[in-house]
Amino acid sequence: DARVTQTPRHKVTEMGQEVTMRCQPILGHNTVFWYRQTMMQGLELLAYFRNRAPLDDSGMPKDRFSAEMPDATLATLKIQPSEPRDSAVYFCASGTPLGPYNEQFFGPGTRLTVL
Amino acid sequence: QKEVEQNSGPLSVPEGAIASLNCTYSDRGSQSFFWYRQYSGKSPELIMSIYSNGDKEDGRFTAQLNKASQYVSLLIRDSQPSDSATYLCAASGGGADGLTFGKGTHLIIQP
Numbered sequence A: 001d002a003r004v005t006q007t008p009r010h011k012v013t014e015m016g017q018e019v020t021m022r023c024q025p026i027l028g029h030n031t032v033f034w035y036r037q038t039m040m041q042g043l044e045l046l047a048y049f050r051n052r053a054p055l056d057d058s059g060m061p062k063d064r065f066s067a068e069m070p071d072a073t074l075a076t077l078k079i080q081p082s083e084p085r086d087s088a089v090y091f092c093a094s095g096t097p098l099g100p101y102n103e104q105f106f107g108p109g110t111r112l113t114v115l
Numbered sequence B: 001q002k003e004v005e006q007n008s009g010p011l012s013v014p015e016g017a018i019a020s021l022n023c024t025y026s027d028r029g030s031q032s033f034f035w036y037r038q039y040s041g042k043s044p045e046l047i048m049s050i051y052s053n054g055d056k057e058d059g060r061f062t063a064q065l066n067k068a069s070q071y072v073s074l075l076i077r078d079s080q081p082s083d084s085a086t087y088l089c090a091a092s093g094g095g096a097d098g099l100t101f102g103k104g105t106h107l108i109i110q111p
Helices: none
Strands: A005-007 A010-013 A019-024 A030-037 A042-049 A053-056 A066-069 A074-079 A088-094 A110-114 B005-006 B011-014 B018-027 B034-038 B045-050 B054-058 B061-066 B073-078 B086-090 B105-110
Touching: A005 A042, A005 A088, A010 A019, A019 A088, A019 A110, A030 A074, A042 A066, A053 A066, A074 A088, A074 B054, B005 B086, B011 B018, B018 B086, B018 B105, B034 B061, B045 B054, B045 B061, B045 B073, B073 B086
Parallel strands: A010 A110, B011 B105
Antiparallel strands: A005 A019, A019 A074, A030 A042, A030 A088, A042 A053, A066 A074, A088 A110, B005 B018, B018 B073, B034 B045, B034 B086, B054 B061, B061 B073, B086 B105
16 A cells, blocks of 8 residues: 655644654655645745755755755655744655656645744 | 735535636746645645646546636545635746645535
8 A cells, every 4th residue: 555654643842842753665666745834824845855865955945944855765844943933734745757757655644833 | 016906705606516716816926836735723734736728537626727717626526525615726936936825715515
């Protein structure tokens, strides 16, 4: 059963704490995307990697967010320090883009609440 | 600034009827278009992708693309209560490119 997995599924933390979210892409997918969803802004692209190399992180607040892909089976998104405005659902998606074909499959998400 | 616009709804359709969802996009360089379905509290689920002008059918779903008008639509035939969800339209420049999403249309199928 090929699915994107994410951990933790829920995270409640206090302002100023570090938060790390993890994603395991579908086996064989070479591109990983991080999105954030809020009621006000909808789904927004934060960053993405291809073959573990960062391609674009322009959607990410650089001062507090960082994204890495230490190996082909793990992508991480870290927030340090966290703020209440970071409360959102963070989704990881994976795919194997080729030409215009860019289907992306989403994980279950990490629901983050920063108090 | 790439934008994808959708009517937020709610769009209410009787069971068995055709539901028609629409979106427009601002970036003429967009090459790939997608429809995702999202149930409350769940993640987006890909239901249709379309890359060329015209229609693409998959079961009860038909996606339509008109690049000249920068317009994408999704038709759901024989609507079922289980189709009640938020439908997200997304566009991409193609290749290893992130998706730009609309804010979604909330569809309600009335039994």
